[in-house]
Amino acid sequence: MKRIYMALIALLTFTAVAKAEVEIQEVTSPGGITAWLVEEHSIPFTSLEIRFKGGTNLDADGKRGAVNLMSGLLEEGAADMDARQYAAAVEGLAASFGFSARSDALAISAQFLSENRGAAMELLRAALVEPRFDQTAIDRVRAQVISGIQGDLKDPDDIAGRRFSELAYAGHPYATSRSGTLDSVAELTREDLIAAKAATIARDRLFVAAVGDITPDELGALLDGLLGDLPAVGANMPKRADYQLTGGVTVIPFDTPQSVVIFGHEGIERHDDDFFVAYLMNTILGGSGRQSRLMEEVREKRGLTYGVYSYLQPMDYAELYMGSVASANDRVAEAIDVIRAEWIKMAEDGVTAEELDGAKTYLTGAYPLRFDGNGPIANIMVGMQITGLPVDYIATRNDKINAVTLGDITRVAKRFVRPDDLRFVVVGQPEGLKPAN
Amino acid sequence: MRILSLVILALTLMTRPILAQDISNYTLENGLEVLVIEDHRAPVVVQMVWYRAGAADEARGVSGVAHFLEHLLFKATDDLESGEFSDTVAANGGSDNAFTSKDYTGYYQRIAADRLELVMTMEADRMRDLRLSVDDIATERDVILEERNMRTENDPSALFSEQRNAAQYMNHPYGIPIIGWKHEMEKLSLEDALAFYRRYYAPNNAILVVAGDVLPADVLALAKKHYGPLAPTVDLPKRSRTLEPPHLAERRLAYADPRVSQPYVIRTYLAPERNSGAQKQAAVLTMLSELLGGNGQTSVLGRKLQFEQQKAIYTSAFYSGMSLDQTTFGLVMVPSEGVDLAEGEALLDTAVAEFIEEGVDAEQFARIKMQLRASLIYERDDVQALANMYGAALTSGLTVKDVQDWPEILKDVTADEVIEAAAMLLDKKQAVTGWLTKPDAVAEVSQ
Numbered sequence: 001m002k003r004i005y006m007a008l009i010a011l012l013t014f015t016a017v018a019k020a021e022v023e024i025q026e027v028t029s030p031g032g033i034t035a036w037l038v039e040e041h042s043i044p045f046t047s048l049e050i051r052f053k054g055g056t057n058l059d060a061d062g063k064r065g066a067v068n069l070m071s072g073l074l075e076e077g078a079a080d081m082d083a084r085q086y087a088a089a090v091e092g093l094a095a096s097f098g099f100s101a102r103s104d105a106l107a108i109s110a111q112f113l114s115e116n117r118g119a120a121m122e123l124l125r126a127a128l129v130e131p132r133f134d135q136t137a138i139d140r141v142r143a144q145v146i147s148g149i150q151g152d153l154k155d156p157d158d159i160a161g162r163r164f165s166e167l168a169y170a171g172h173p174y175a176t177s178r179s180g181t182l183d184s185v186a187e188l189t190r191e192d193l194i195a196a197k198a199a200t201i202a203r204d205r206l207f208v209a210a211v212g213d214i215t216p217d218e219l220g221a222l223l224d225g226l227l228g229d230l231p232a233v234g235a236n237m238p239k240r241a242d243y244q245l246t247g248g249v250t251v252i253p254f255d256t257p258q259s260v261v262i263f264g265h266e267g268i269e270r271h272d273d274d275f276f277v278a279y280l281m282n283t284i285l286g287g288s289g290r291q292s293r294l295m296e297e298v299r300e301k302r303g304l305t306y307g308v309y310s311y312l313q314p315m316d317y318a319e320l321y322m323g324s325v326a327s328a329n330d331r332v333a334e335a336i337d338v339i340r341a342e343w344i345k346m347a348e349d350g351v352t353a354e355e356l357d358g359a360k361t362y363l364t365g366a367y368p369l370r371f372d373g374n375g376p377i378a379n380i381m382v383g384m385q386i387t388g389l390p391v392d393y394i395a396t397r398n399d400k401i402n403a404v405t406l407g408d409i410t411r412v413a414k415r416f417v418r419p420d421d422l423r424f425v426v427v428g429q430p431e432g433l434k435p436a437n
Numbered sequence: 438m439r440i441l442s443l444v445i446l447a448l449t450l451m452t453r454p455i456l457a458q459d460i461s462n463y464t465l466e467n468g469l470e471v472l473v474i475e476d477h478r479a480p481v482v483v484q485m486v487w488y489r490a491g492a493a494d495e496a497r498g499v500s501g502v503a504h505f506l507e508h509l510l511f512k513a514t515d516d517l518e519s520g521e522f523s524d525t526v527a528a529n530g531g532s533d534n535a536f537t538s539k540d541y542t543g544y545y546q547r548i549a550a551d552r553l554e555l556v557m558t559m560e561a562d563r564m565r566d567l568r569l570s571v572d573d574i575a576t577e578r579d580v581i582l583e584e585r586n587m588r589t590e591n592d593p594s595a596l597f598s599e600q601r602n603a604a605q606y607m608n609h610p611y612g613i614p615i616i617g618w619k620h621e622m623e624k625l626s627l628e629d630a631l632a633f634y635r636r637y638y639a640p641n642n643a644i645l646v647v648a649g650d651v652l653p654a655d656v657l658a659l660a661k662k663h664y665g666p667l668a669p670t671v672d673l674p675k676r677s678r679t680l681e682p683p684h685l686a687e688r689r690l691a692y693a694d695p696r697v698s699q700p701y702v703i704r705t706y707l708a709p710e711r712n713s714g715a716q717k718q719a720a721v722l723t724m725l726s727e728l729l730g731g732n733g734q735t736s737v738l739g740r741k742l743q744f745e746q747q748k749a750i751y752t753s754a755f756y757s758g759m760s761l762d763q764t765t766f767g768l769v770m771v772p773s774e775g776v777d778l779a780e781g782e783a784l785l786d787t788a789v790a791e792f793i794e795e796g797v798d799a800e801q802f803a804r805i806k807m808q809l810r811a812s813l814i815y816e817r818d819d820v821q822a823l824a825n826m827y828g829a830a831l832t833s834g835l836t837v838k839d840v841q842d843w844p845e846i847l848k849d850v851t852a853d854e855v856i857e858a859a860a861m862l863l864d865k866k867q868a869v870t871g872w873l874t875k876p877d878a879v880a881e882v883s884q
Contacts, residue, residue, distance in 0.1 A: 087734030094811030150698040258586035290527035303579025365530010
């Protein structure tokens with residue numbers, strides 16, 4: 001059965017002349033797999049986005065990095081094709097498949113021409129259902145992953161992010177790198193990869209969105225052929241992660257001219273009633289895309305950095321309110337002081353009516369501009385599904401933004417902006433900055 | 438904005454026939470080129486203004502000034518306060534940014550299609566009417582120094598690239614980093630920025646690209662209204678950079694940095710670029726780079742070094758013909774654990790020599806041509822990328838026709854032409870070979 005939703009996005013507040021029209025159809029295949037579809041027949045190709053909820057959180061104990069390595073091997077040989085034969089077949093169809101292991105989900109992105117859709121989907125099916133995990137391929141991809149981990153160990157951004165996570169979520173998968181450690185990856189076996197696939201790639205955690213030159217019936221048949229043979233059930237989902245970090249400054253000495261800083265504290269759940277309020281507030285404080293208070297104070301007025309940002313980071317099992325800045329070793333202490341002062345100012349005074357109006361106009365106007373191309377629209381739709389948002393969300397989202405009041409911001413800023421809880425993790429050789437707990 | 442009414446610029450225009458579906462181009466009397474790319478799927482428009490002035494057009498001693506000026510263009514004009522440009526775009530739900538390359542500087546806004554006139558008014562205003570203060574200079578210079586810290590000083594691979602590039606171009610300004618040498622950036626002045634601005638930021642040195650849900654006639658009318666009155670730079674110099682002398686000696690360099698985790702060898706060769714009406718050689722080199730190292734699993738270097746010999750964890754060949762002057766063709770080899778850079782480089786050389794000996798694999802060649810055909814379908818989904826492609830081409834000495842001819846020229850490249858061109862990879866006099874290592878790499882290798 002197909003249900004058709006019409007989502008009209010009113011573009012801009014006062015004139016509302018332009019509207020982006022995205023007609024989302026909810027398709028259920030004969031075999032019972034559901035997907036969201038936007039038909040767009042003007043260009044003869046389709047973008048397909050597939051998510052398996054769980055991701056690298058489902059690494060078994062002692063097998064950190066298994067899901068990541070497994071996802072890197074899906075296109076390295078499948079069915080009767082070895083890695084090179086498989087890659088040549090994909091290349092010959094001019095299709096492209098991307099596999100990425102994220103903390104909360106395994107993401108698969110595909111783009112393929114209408115003229116050889118069937119053959120392209122055969123290949124993607126082989127990767128998902130019949131990957132070979134040949135030992136030579138495992139060893140080759142493992143060497144690439146290990147080289148990447150070694151690079152992360154000397155990258156100031158990665159060092160900072162990893163330390164923050166370790167301190168925040170000890171004992172939970174969020175505490176450690178998705179790629180695993182040099183030791184854990186070195187010890188992964190073929191059996192571990194087969195187990196990682198069984199844990200993550202199953203129909204009980206599947207979300208699909210398609211945009212392009214394909215009809216609902218064609219998509220239904222495609223879904224059954226592509227995903228129908230997957231196992232019904234995967235591993236149990238992880239528990240919530242308890243936030244364990246307190247306010248303070250952590251310094252990790254690293255010989256480099258510019259200190260890199262990650263900062264933050266606990267955030268707000270995606271489904272909290274105040275999420276949109278917090279989202280608007282952060283847009284004003286440190287959001288990207290428009291001139292935020294942090295950019296104004298740290299960059300424009302003082303020239304202390306090229307970029308400073310803050311962002312809400314709601315995850316499936318925890319939530320953070322994070323930010324980042326990078327500043328020369330002899331100036332980073334001042335940058336941190338300014339950020340802290342802005343955090344205090346927001347917590348105590350909230351925002352002005354002018355700031356709130358500006359942020360609303362920006363966010364409501366920018367939203368329809370995201371729907372620009374098959375791939376981006378498919379990404380938005382699969383993201384909505386995995387987040388648990390209804391199909392009419394697109395039509396109501398700007399109303400939720402517009403409904404936020406100054407009072408809401410004041411209340412939420414007091415609740416979620418906590419200067420005393422801010423932890424700064426600094427990688428570099430910062431001058432005049434002492435570690436503090 | 439001051440209207441330059443004293444300069445009599447009748448709004449007549451030279452209309453050229455539409456060269457391909459959905460693309461229209463015109464030239465205003467003051468020299469501004471206007472290109473319109475239609476895409477009516479969403480009510481969105483991208484406005485871009487591209488100046489034929491990039492880092493390679495800077496005077497000696499003020500490296501980084503093109504990029505510095507790009508930052509300063511977001512400061513005050515006679516009509517706008519500092520920061521007001523971007524604030525206005527954001528307040529209308531749009532986004533804006535800018536970029537500087539060796540041959541061009543570009544500014545763009547992405548916004549609801551009915552707001553095109555608003556961003557056009559502001560973009561036309563800052564083409565001629567910037568009002569910079571000494572305070573702007575001091576603060577923004579700190580910002581670009583922090584940008585250099587972030588992009589280059591904190592990244593050994595970027596520092597290495599800068600050193601290699603300086604060795605590649607012995608006399609041409611492409612050897613100077615776009616962001617600038619740090620010691621010169623620290624001294625950039627208001628006068629340096631304004632000199633570059635006054636000379637190069639003018640309608641007769643710019644290309645307006647408007648892409649999205651617009652009609653060419655409407656765009657043209659708006660362009661005439663807002664850009665038409667702007668005065669051209671009358672003594673605009675012809676773009677000609679100092680040229681390379683003959684390269685007689687192979688150049689080799691090694692950069693060691695404790696922040697390096699993965700050593701690699703990379704070699705670049707001086708190579709011809711795409712030229713208007715003469716893109717054949719560049720097309721052949723494009724196909725050569727695809728065959729040699731375009732895809733890690735199916736390319737020649739990937740097959741030989743990563744799969745058959747298992748001596749590399751990554752290989753690549755790269756080439757971009759989009760350049761006003763001579764560009765480079767590059768090869769990369771990231772050796773596997775236990776393979777040192779000397780061995781890695783020797784294996785790379787052997788693989789290239791074998792390729793020339795063995796010739797082009799017909800099936801691989803056919804697959805790459807299929808990719809080429811498909812890319813013309815996929816690219817229609819991203820109108821901003823198309824706008825970028827045309828903007829870069831028109832500021833790199835090419836025409837709309839050259840861009841439209843390019844796929845066919847690529848398609849006609851033969852296997853014999855590729856092998857013939859590959860012979861240049863055997864002449865290391867044109868090349869710079871670089872090793873990026875950890876400081877103790879030599880000791881590690883000998884253990």
